[in-house]
Amino acid sequence: MRIRKKELGDKNLVGARIETARRSRGMKQKELLAQLQVRGVDINASALSKLEGQLRIVTDMELLAFAEILDVDVMWLLTGKET
Template sequence: MKTRKLPLGDRNMIGARVTIARKELGIKQVELLSKLQTVGIDISVPALSLLEGQKRPESDLELNALANILNVSVDWLMGRDS
């Protein structure tokens, strides 16, 4: 497993939790991107990497889709729920 080379940014609140949930499900970034595309969210590998690194803001549509795909709540992604 690769370790993050750069520190987390401050452009979103959900990036670190997206990474946690994705890894708990055992899926790779490309698999997550494929699942996002099936629900109409088309982002690139670099964009997802930036989102997970908290260096790219996400839209409300992306937030909702990520929560659904990762089987977590939007509240959990945003750190409101443990």
């Protein structure tokens, strides 16, 4: 597992929680990218890394796909709280 070199950015609220959920499932970024592709969300490894590092904005379509793939609630991704 690589250590993040840069501090978290301020471009989104969900990136760190996406990374947390992905890691808690033992999922690699490559696996997450493949599942996103299947759902028609086309982002590359660099974009995912920037998104998780909160250095890139997240679209509504991406947000829904992340919630579905990671089996988490959209509100948890946005707020850290369950509904």
